[in-house]
Amino acid sequence: MTSGLRVLAVIVSLVLAGCQSGPGPLAAGASASLPAACSWPRRSEASVQTWVRAGIAELEARGFDIRNADLALGVVSAERRTRQPGRGAVDRPWYDGISFWGGSHRRAASGFGLGFGVGGGFDDPVQIERVSLVVGDQTIKLTRDSSVIDAGGYVLDARAYNRDAFCRQVSGAIESRLLNMPEAS
Incomplete structure (x- = not known):
């Protein structure tokens, strides 16, 4: 009887370990596989605050609503909702x-x-895109995820939505905005 309990315990632990073995599509580790265009060097000498302001202006121009921004930390999170x-x-x-x-x-x-x-x-259903922009000392990272939710609140689709073309367009637009922004003092 004891060996039967051991076998059962091993099976249960393997099943539970299998459920937890890989990160989900929106897990923190998913950003490790960012396309090259979603992480670029900070070439301008502009301050972190100026970079964040340029990022906010660009995301708002693309229809994103800014949810949180911290100028000192160099972090912006934004969201865009689109009917499907x-x-x-x-x-x-x-x-x-x-x-x-x-x-x-x-x-x-x-x-x-x-x-x-x-x-x-x-x-x-509504697609909810969430974007995070992080301005570091030497690099800038842009991550995006997408969820599609029906009227009853059921999630139809959820995934990391980091696209090379999107990141290239946003990074270029932010850098061009930096040329026209006065440096904050």
């Missing part, structure tokens, strides 16, 4: 279902009614 029309409608085209109702009345007057209704509505 039709995504998710394949699985649940009627969302809450169809209802039929009807009845008859026989009191003082007579009559009959019949109705048809669709409950819930057709709210589109």
Whole structure:
């Protein structure tokens, strides 16, 4: 009986270890595999605060809402929400279902009614992109993740969304903004 418990304990520990063996797509270790364009050297002599201000201006120009910014630490986090029309409608085209109702009345007057209704509505899922910009002493890092959430709060998709082209465009735009920004004193 004791050997049976040991075997069971080993199986349970292997199953639990398997569940925890790899980081999820949005885990802290996911940023280790950033495309080269998402981490670039800080070539300008501008202060950290000026870099952060330029980053904030560029992210806002791209439709991101700034959630947090710390000028002293050189950190910015931003978020952008985009409706995804039709995504998710394949699985649940009627969302809450169809209802039929009807009845008859026989009191003082007579009559009959019949109705048809669709409950819930057709709210589109929303893609939520989150961006973090970190201005270090020698390098700047830009990370982005994406989640698609339906109207009921169900996560349809979640992943790291670091794209080489996006990082190249944002880094170039931030550096060009630095040329036009006065240095903060």
